[in-house]
Amino acid sequence: MKYLLMIHAEEAAFERLSETDQQRMMAEYRQLREQLKAQGNYLDGSRLHPVSSATIVRVREGKRVVTDGPFAETREQLGGYFLVEARDLEEAVGIAARMPGAVHGAIEVRPLAESPAPAP
Secondary structure (H helix, E strand, O other): OEEEEEEEHHHHHHOOOHHHHHHHHHHOOOOOOHHHHHHHEEEEEOOOOOHOOEEEEEEOEEEEEEEEOOOOOOOOOOEEEEEOOOOHHHHHHHHOOOHHHHHOOOEEEEEEOOOOOOOO
């Protein structure tokens, strides 16, 4: 089953880290990604640009409404994700616990609602 592991953290906290600590954390993510690839768990992932670069799109009464940034103020922001293949939730949670972001923020683990393949 596929799981999306969403990395939530306070953006400002990462920016307060020294350059050395930032590089070390990113190296830990790269190392974990390579380990998960070797085990056949890693499917995709990416770090996201800061929340200040976000654009929100809604359609209300048939009209497109576009606003800058997030609509709700939150302490933690979505900063990136891993898409993994795991046997079950327990394995996905185990992978999430290995992510560096779990130490400073939170990892949201959510199974993908995959549609069955269409009949030929």
